Structures are given as structure tokens and as C-alpha cells.
Amino acid sequence: MRHLVSVLVQDNPGVLQRIAGLIARRGFNIESLAVGRTHQPGLSRISLVVSGDDAVLEQVEKQLNRLIEVIKVTDHSEPHVERELALVKVSIAGMEERLEVKDIAEAFRARIVDVAKKSIIFELTGDSTKVNNFVEAMRPYGLLEVMRTGAVGMSRGEQVLKVREKKAV
Amino acid sequence: MNGAAAILKALEMQGVDTIFGHPGGTIMPTYDALYDSPIRHILVRHEQAGVHAATAYARASGRVGVCMATSGPGALNLVTGLQDALMDSTPVVALTGNVPQHLIGTDAFQEADVVGITQPVTKHNFQVRNVNDIPRVIAEAFYIASTGRPGPVLIDFPKDVQQAEFTGSFDVEIDLPGYKPTYKGHPRQIERALEALQKAEKPVLMVGGGALNAAPEIVALAEKTGIPVIPTLMGLGVFPGTHPQCLGMPGMHGSVAANRAIHHADTILAIGLRFDDRVTGKVSRFAPHAHTIIHVDIDPAEIGKLVKTTIPVVGDAKWVAAELVKGAQKLNLSKWWAQLEDWKTKHPFAWKPKPHLQSQEVIQAFWEATQGKAVVTSGVGQHQMFAAQFYKFDAPRSWINSGGLGTMGVGLPFAIGAALARPGELVIDFDGDGSFQMTLQELATLKKHNLNVKIVILNNGFLGMVRQWQDLFHAKRYSEVYLADSNPDFAKLAEAYGIRGITLTDKAKLHETVKEVLAHPGPVLLEARVYHEEGVFPMIPSGGAAEDMIIENPRETVAGD
Numbered sequence: 001m002r003h004l005v006s007v008l009v010q011d012n013p014g015v016l017q018r019i020a021g022l023i024a025r026r027g028f029n030i031e032s033l034a035v036g037r038t039h040q041p042g043l044s045r046i047s048l049v050v051s052g053d054d055a056v057l058e059q060v061e062k063q064l065n066r067l068i069e070v071i072k073v074t075d076h077s078e079p080h081v082e083r084e085l086a087l088v089k090v091s092i093a094g095m096e097e098r099l100e101v102k103d104i105a106e107a108f109r110a111r112i113v114d115v116a117k118k119s120i121i122f123e124l125t126g127d128s129t130k131v132n133n134f135v136e137a138m139r140p141y142g143l144l145e146v147m148r149t150g151a152v153g154m155s156r157g158e159q160v161l162k163v164r165e166k167k168a169v
Numbered sequence: 170m171n172g173a174a175a176i177l178k179a180l181e182m183q184g185v186d187t188i189f190g191h192p193g194g195t196i197m198p199t200y201d202a203l204y205d206s207p208i209r210h211i212l213v214r215h216e217q218a219g220v221h222a223a224t225a226y227a228r229a230s231g232r233v234g235v236c237m238a239t240s241g242p243g244a245l246n247l248v249t250g251l252q253d254a255l256m257d258s259t260p261v262v263a264l265t266g267n268v269p270q271h272l273i274g275t276d277a278f279q280e281a282d283v284v285g286i287t288q289p290v291t292k293h294n295f296q297v298r299n300v301n302d303i304p305r306v307i308a309e310a311f312y313i314a315s316t317g318r319p320g321p322v323l324i325d326f327p328k329d330v331q332q333a334e335f336t337g338s339f340d341v342e343i344d345l346p347g348y349k350p351t352y353k354g355h356p357r358q359i360e361r362a363l364e365a366l367q368k369a370e371k372p373v374l375m376v377g378g379g380a381l382n383a384a385p386e387i388v389a390l391a392e393k394t395g396i397p398v399i400p401t402l403m404g405l406g407v408f409p410g411t412h413p414q415c416l417g418m419p420g421m422h423g424s425v426a427a428n429r430a431i432h433h434a435d436t437i438l439a440i441g442l443r444f445d446d447r448v449t450g451k452v453s454r455f456a457p458h459a460h461t462i463i464h465v466d467i468d469p470a471e472i473g474k475l476v477k478t479t480i481p482v483v484g485d486a487k488w489v490a491a492e493l494v495k496g497a498q499k500l501n502l503s504k505w506w507a508q509l510e511d512w513k514t515k516h517p518f519a520w521k522p523k524p525h526l527q528s529q530e531v532i533q534a535f536w537e538a539t540q541g542k543a544v545v546t547s548g549v550g551q552h553q554m555f556a557a558q559f560y561k562f563d564a565p566r567s568w569i570n571s572g573g574l575g576t577m578g579v580g581l582p583f584a585i586g587a588a589l590a591r592p593g594e595l596v597i598d599f600d601g602d603g604s605f606q607m608t609l610q611e612l613a614t615l616k617k618h619n620l621n622v623k624i625v626i627l628n629n630g631f632l633g634m635v636r637q638w639q640d641l642f643h644a645k646r647y648s649e650v651y652l653a654d655s656n657p658d659f660a661k662l663a664e665a666y667g668i669r670g671i672t673l674t675d676k677a678k679l680h681e682t683v684k685e686v687l688a689h690p691g692p693v694l695l696e697a698r699v700y701h702e703e704g705v706f707p708m709i710p711s712g713g714a715a716e717d718m719i720i721e722n723p724r725e726t727v728a729g730d
Contacts, residue, residue, distance in 0.1 A: 009347070014284065017285065055473070062474075065469070067293075068313060070347045072347075
């Protein structure tokens, strides 16, 4: 079972190393990992995709929560938006192929970001399936390079990942 | 004031009175400041001993243990001890020097990525890059080490930070938005636990090292309900070993009564333990009749990690146990106890008398002579298991050993740390000839401080535990476990350090020798030359279950000894 997990962390030096290290050490299978800053200074948000049953997911969340710099961990089992960015460089033999490739790209709403004599680079966003399908559609033309970011995600509606209020212990 | 002086002042503010350490190039500014500090420094002969001594200091006292090392090799020598403290949830703060910041990452002399290397072996670690952060980081380190599930925290100080002028404030606020341990267990879960206990016909209460502070509440709970208690290796002393309701420790070398009780129990209440594989054996065959497992732990990640929990309670052992005492009632367990008593009487920890001196009788003799009034440490191996089996621990913090990591060589540094934490008390280190030789240089530290430590080396001339496994599982192919042909004369070795050394070979002189050891003021090393083929039994083979327990040495049974 594939799970998208969001982790809100303090963006101290080395925090990514801690998280990646923990995941590797504990033997969890990680499919992708993406990190970026949030709108709040000092806080970064990590999206990671893990595969495993409920027990594995529970341990991933609990072990992440043990890290001092991890503020909040959420598994997106609820309706959520998920996106991945891909850059795909396709080789082009002639004019006919160029038109075919452009048609396919349009169907996927991929943008052309570079055109050269014998290649085109497309930029595509979408969930992993959409990116997979695009890559497969381009494969017959000759994939030169594929670069994908990890998946990022956010719950739909008003639910947000935030710092808990201080509570007395 | 420079950074180094600020480090020491901040430590003082945390109540630190003792640091175990070894100086070196990059920590020298702090050693220089130590010259003017009221904090006592114990110079160990190897950094590993420093972190072990700090660990024992913490376990024996209930306070945070502190150790210090220089960069690179010094810091790396802490790694084993940090993992040892992590596995056994001990509050330790380790301070390391590092090369100046402009040299970090350049492969400078004695540089190592200490923060990266120690991430997996600490609860958390820091590198201080701004001198004015020193008081806050030290306060946070002590807070993290000592709260929630305790553990080791390392702080790395680049040399230039120690040398820089401190202009900050010591009045700091701890702000760790991601760290909020839960102390109070959920009331509904506690209620469910009490309901389950009330219905139990064959309950057991298992207590581990996480329940050290909850000893009075555990005793009250056991006595109010009448439930049998099984303290784990790390929990020995949490419940008095001589109490009639104590079944002894469970697991690989646990008692028959404890292991059978768990196997037949319908309800298990586990407080402050983590179901280590040495306790459970094969998890799928652990406690097959227990329809209810209540697990109380302050670390949510431990609950359900290995054993499926019916009623999870995240909270502090002392707090939850006190709540359980309030709601608990007397249970009618006469049938259960009839069974338990039968197992207890038929299969106590025992040994077959031989003409040779035996480890078990040496430990038993020390227990009788001290009436259990000592802080006991051990190395790792057969002697450790014999000590756990034959010395009865009645008080918490009276048994200090390496449970989770099984670190050979901890016995002597643990004894030094415990003796400094509990001045005026007797400390006995039961050690093995193999284990002792991993840190024997600390005889120098022991001599220097003239601590009341009695080292009892149970010398069987072998790496006994490995030999036992080779005997049982490797067709007696004794690969690289023989030590007797090159062991030192341990008594003479002690004498070389200026410590009283005694050798015991004659079984008949056991009791008078024990008396002599205990009567001698200050440190003594007793080398007891014991029977060399002894095995630790009962034994559940690795990966087995309670039903697979080997109660007596099969070799001896076959031989009709």
C-alpha cells in the first residue's frame, strides 16, 4: 500500500539527514522524498511516499515523531491534492514526430520549455500516475532524460498541518 | 567570559557536579576553564569508559550523567557508550570539542563528522555555532536527555566557539515545538486496563527499566491486586527480588516460573519495557494465551512495535501505575498461584555442585554476605546472567548492566560511575575474564579515586557465553574463545596498579575470601577461578519460545553428572 506522508519540521541544519537516515536505518521502503520551506520562517515541510501495510505506516509516523525537530506528521488518507513535477527530454527525428509529440503533450497539459534541433524538453505536473503515463507515452519516441521530483501533497479543505499550541505537561 | 567558561557555568546551572572525560586538542579551552570550576572532573583512561561511567552515574543516581571528549578519535570513542545509553534509555549528556568552524569539512587534523556519526546513537545532538547559544543548547540538551523516554544527547563545540567572547544571557527559555512528551496516561485507557485486570484469571505484571522511578507504585499495585510480578533484566530491583510475588526475570535466561507464567497468562500488564527479543523469543509464539496485553510506555513508538497491544497507555510509568493503584482491587488468583508456586518450587535458579568453584556460588556468597545491600554492576556474558539470576535485587538502581546493547567491558567503568554517584555505598562489579579485559585500563581511574569498588572476576578462561553457544549450536567447534593460555594474573595486575588483588581457587575458602574482600577498605580485585565448562540455564534458544526452554544443561544430563 502506498502512503503519502507530510512532515512539518524545524529547518535546522541537518534535519533532512536525520529524517532520511532514520527512514533508511529502520528499514522502511521509501519511494520519494521532497522538501521545501513553508510560509512560516524556520519551518520546512517534507512530503514522503512510503509503501507498506498499516503497521509499517504506523511505525514510520511514530519513529518520525520521536525526532526532536519533527513538529507534526500526517498520513494523507483523507482527500488530498498530490503533485509531482517532471522534466522530460524527448528525442525528435523529424517534423512528423515533432507534431505527434506535441499533440500528446497537449493531452497531458505538458508545457514545452526547451526546443532544439533533435530534442524537446517538456515540463509536466500531476500525480505520479499522470507522470508515469506521460513518460510511457513518450517512450516510443526516445526518452533522453527524465527528471522527476518526489510527490508533494496537501489535504483538501481547511485541514492544515500546524505547530501545536504549547500545553502543560 | 569565553565560550568555554560559559559551558561550565551553564552545566553548573543544570546541577552538574561531576564530568567524566579525557582532554585533547579541540576541547582544551573547556579543560582550561575547568581549572577554575567547582565541577569535579574524573579523568578516565579511555573515552569509552567516560561515557559508560556517566551512564552508570545516571542510572545509580537518577540524575543526568555527563562526559566529555575531544574531537575526532576522542568523540568517536564515545559511540559505543552512546548507543549503550540509548538502548537502555539512560540520560547522558556528552560534550565534544571539534575543529574550529573554518576547518570543518576540510579533513583537518582530528576532524570527524561527529554530529553525523552520532545521529543514530543519540536521542538528539547539537553543534553550537554561535557562542551565545551555549546556555540555551545546554538547557535543551539536559531537558531532552532527562524527560520523556530518557536518552543520550551530544553537544559538539567547535574550538573557536569555546574561545569566542560570550555576551549572551544565561536566562534562557527552552522552545522545542516538536518535543512534548505525554506524562499523563489517557484516563479511558487506564479504565479499560483496570477492567481487563479485574476479569483476568491468569494475569502477570511485567516491569522493565522504564519503571525504575515507579517502584513504590509497582509494589503497591502488586500487593493490592495479588498479581505475580516479572521484572525484566533491566527492571531487576523495580520489584523486590525477595518478594514472594516475584517470579524472577523472563526471557532467554529467565526463570522457569516467569517464562511459563507469561506463556500461560491470559492478561499481561507491561510497564516500562520494550519487548526485546531476548524477552519475547519468537514474537509469533510469545504469550499465545494472552487475550489482553496492556502496554504502558512513555514512548508511543514502543507500543505495538513488536508485540500486538490490546490496550495501549502512553504515559509516565510512575503516573500511570499510581492511577492503576487507585482503581485496582484484590483479585482471586488462588488457582493461578497454586500453579505458579509449583513452578517456582520445582525450578528455582540452581546449579549442580561440583568439586570446582562455580560462578553461581560466588555470586550467591556475595549476596548472602551483603544481604543485597550493594550497587551491583556487571560486564556482559555468562557472569552477567549469573549475577542477574543469583544476586537478589530488592531496590531500584541497585543493578547496572548493559541490557540492550550487551556491551562487553562496561562492568568496571559502570562500577566507577556508580561509586561516584553513591558515595559511601558498596559497589560490586561481577565481571568476566573476557569482558574485564576490554576496559581494564580503568583500574588506574579506580586507584586514583580509591573508590569502594570490589571487582569480582569470574575467570573461566573462556569467552563463556560464546563458548556455550558453540557447545549447543555449533557442534563444540570452539572457534577463538579460549583465553586461559594468555590471561594475565589478574591479582598481580591489580597490584601493579596499586590495588589489592586476591586470587581464589579453593572452593572451601569461598566464604572467608568474600569476607576478606568486603572487609578491605577501598578497591579490591578478586579473581575467582571458576569451573570452565559451565553453561547458563535455563535457556531459550535464540528465536525459540517459552516451550522450547532448556531447563538444565543437556550435556550434563546426558553425561549423568
